[in-house]
Amino acid sequence: MRELQERILREGKNLGNGILKVDGFINHQVDPALMDACGKELARRFKDVGATKVLTAEISGIAPAVTTALHLELPVVYARKHKPITMPDQVFLTLSPSHTKGRMVELIVSPEYLGHGERVLIIDDFLATGATILGLVRLAQTAGSTLVGIGALIEKTFEGGRAALSHLGVPIESLAQIVSMEGDQITFAVE
Amino acid sequence: MRELQERILREGKNLGNGILKVDGFINHQVDPALMDACGKELARRFKDVGATKVLTAEISGIAPAVTTALHLELPVVYARKHKPITMPDQVFLTLSPSHTKGRMVELIVSPEYLGHGERVLIIDDFLATGATILGLVRLAQTAGSTLVGIGALIEKTFEGGRAALSHLGVPIESLAQIVSMEGDQITFAVE
Numbered sequence: 001m002r003e004l005q006e007r008i009l010r011e012g013k014n015l016g017n018g019i020l021k022v023d024g025f026i027n028h029q030v031d032p033a034l035m036d037a038c039g040k041e042l043a044r045r046f047k048d049v050g051a052t053k054v055l056t057a058e059i060s061g062i063a064p065a066v067t068t069a070l071h072l073e074l075p076v077v078y079a080r081k082h083k084p085i086t087m088p089d090q091v092f093l094t095l096s097p098s099h100t101k102g103r104m105v106e107l108i109v110s111p112e113y114l115g116h117g118e119r120v121l122i123i124d125d126f127l128a129t130g131a132t133i134l135g136l137v138r139l140a141q142t143a144g145s146t147l148v149g150i151g152a153l154i155e156k157t158f159e160g161g162r163a164a165l166s167h168l169g170v171p172i173e174s175l176a177q178i179v180s181m182e183g184d185q186i187t188f189a190v191e
Numbered sequence: 192m193r194e195l196q197e198r199i200l201r202e203g204k205n206l207g208n209g210i211l212k213v214d215g216f217i218n219h220q221v222d223p224a225l226m227d228a229c230g231k232e233l234a235r236r237f238k239d240v241g242a243t244k245v246l247t248a249e250i251s252g253i254a255p256a257v258t259t260a261l262h263l264e265l266p267v268v269y270a271r272k273h274k275p276i277t278m279p280d281q282v283f284l285t286l287s288p289s290h291t292k293g294r295m296v297e298l299i300v301s302p303e304y305l306g307h308g309e310r311v312l313i314i315d316d317f318l319a320t321g322a323t324i325l326g327l328v329r330l331a332q333t334a335g336s337t338l339v340g341i342g343a344l345i346e347k348t349f350e351g352g353r354a355a356l357s358h359l360g361v362p363i364e365s366l367a368q369i370v371s372m373e374g375d376q377i378t379f380a381v382e
Contacts (some may be wrong), residue, residue, distance in 0.1 A: 021277040028278070029268045029304040030253075032261035059269075062221075070223035077220045078250075086212040087219070087358045101273075113220040186317075 001041050002173035004153060007034060008176055014184050018128070018156060026125055026153065032067075032076030037098075039067025041122060042151045045173045046072065049148040051121035053077060055136055057125035058105055065123040068121045077114055079107040079139060087098055088112065092142050094153050094188055096135030099128060107135045109143065115122070127152035128175050137168060154178065157189065171189075192232050192366040195344065196379055198225060209319070209347060217316055217344065217352045218251045229366055230258025232343055233314060235343045237263065240339040242312035243271040246305070248287075248298055253371060255344050263312075263323060268305055269280075270298040270327060277302065283333050287326030290319060298326045300334065307335035318343035318365050321352030332357050345369065348380065 006126065013021040013036050025031040042064070043069060054066035054076045070078040077140050087110050098105045114120070120140045122133055133150055140147050155174030158181070162172055177189035193241050202211040216222040233255070245267045247256035260267040274282060278301050285293045295375050305311070311331045313324055325339055338361050346353065348367035349372070353363055368380035 015277065015346065019277065022302070023267075023275070023277050024304065027275070028271060028301060029266050030260075031266055032257050032265065058250045059253070059271075062250070063257050066223050066226065066254050066257065069221075070227055074219050075222055080219060081251075084214070084218070086206065086210065086214050110214070110219060113215065121243055143331055167352065183376055184337075 001038065003034065003058050004176045007019070007031075008154070008186060011049045012045070012186060014181050014186055018159060018181055020154070020156070020178070020186070022183065026063070030061075030063050034062045036067045038064055038153055039049055039069075041175060043071030043175065046121055046149045046151060046171070047175070049121060049171065050119050051148050052119045053114070053145075055079070055109075055120050055140060056124055057081075057120050057132055057136060060125040060174075061123060064125055068123050068151065077109060079136060081105050081107065083108050089121040094135045094138045094141050096132050099131070107132075107139060110137050111143065113145040114140065114145055118143070118145040119148045120145045121149045121151065123146070123151045125153050126128040127155040127161045127172070129161040132163065134167060148172070156181070192229065192362040194228055195367045199345070199367055201379060205375050205377050209350060209372055211369070211372065211377070213345070213349070217254070219323055221254050223254075226254045226258045229344055231262045232355070232360060232366060233324070233364065234262030234371075237340045237342060237362070239350055240312060240362065241310050243310045244305070244312070244336075244341050245272070245330060246300075246311050247274075247315055248312050248323055248327060250315040252314060254305045255316055259314050259342065263264065265312075268300060270300050270330060272296050272298065274299050283330050285326045285329045285333070288322050290322070298323075298330060300330050302334065305336055307336040309334070309336040310339045311336045312342065313338070314333065314342045316344050318352045318363070319350040320347040322358060324352065340364070353362035
């Protein structure tokens with residue numbers, strides 16, 4: 001998606017070690033118009049998978065998941081990293097390694113909002129190693145839901161996430177595929 | 192706003208001690224169409240305050256802040272509760288008591304995205320005691336920004352937040368004003 005790639009080239013910063021700083025429009029400051037355009041494009045790509053719910057992880061997944069779900073006219077569930085007091089005692093919980101935190105984090109979903117018969121589309125900001133998305137997949141599977149697709153704003157192809165998710169047999173879409181972050185460069189896949 | 196009030200009456204749960212469970216459409220599962228309608232209404236109410244940026248706190252403020260900002264055509268900044276590695280060492284930080292966590296949490300904003308000359312509209316899911324919003328106000332003031340308005344989806348008038356914010360001299364808007372949660376009831380202000 002040209003608009004997102006151009007924004008990454010213009011404002012994204014390669015901090016080294018594969019860390020891409022995009023907190024001027026995705027992770028801290030959010031550009032709602034760009035998020036809406038990305039959500040519209042992800043909705044277009046997944047319009048035929050028969051999703052009944054969009055699943056993401058707090059925090060950075062929320063904006064793109066909400067705009068995607070708005071265009072698909074579906075509810076969103078975002079996995080929590082801490083169980084709030086409004087959540088029942090019995091929950092679906094999995095552990096997932098956090099790249100930016102350097103430790104395991106919990107991903108928690110209430111059985112009230114994810115269950116048998118749901119067709120789940122996972123949306124997140126990044127597809128990197130795939131670890132967070134695999135955590136969301138485990139939650140969906142534990143809930144008895146069917147995974148129907150995986151979408152991300154930005155994919156770092158050199159971290160292997162797509163390969164780690166390929167056994168799931170569902171369509172995987174990303175709007176900006178970065179093939180290399182060697183030196184201080186950001187190199188996209190040729191479309 | 193009738194649509195939000197009806198949804199609260201139909202699906203909200205009064206858990207006692209002033210705790211309103213609305214995680215079926217705001218806090219865990221999100222109804223994007225409802226959030227978009229709420230954002231549109233908040234944008235209408237604040238269209239003349241000359242805001243240049245919407246400020247909120249992660250996590251539950253993100254969805255209404257993004258939809259409000261989408262309709263106002265403004266960027267959103269969400270205060271982080273943990274400093275990510277992509278953020279510079281020098282940040283704006285304040286402590287705020289968390290009602291649902293029973294302890295102080297940090298609210299952190301990068302100087303890259305909040306500064307002198309900004310006119311800040313604060314949007315959050317709840318206006319209760321006003322403590323989180325006061326934390327956001329302190330961040331805006333420390334950054335040298337001007338506060339121009341405060342908006343929330345749901346106000347619990349009996350927790351005194353509006354009075355705690357009145358000295359700020361800016362318009363305060365909420366879309367559903369709950370005046371009492373005695374017993375297992377949820378009573379709205381008469382509009």
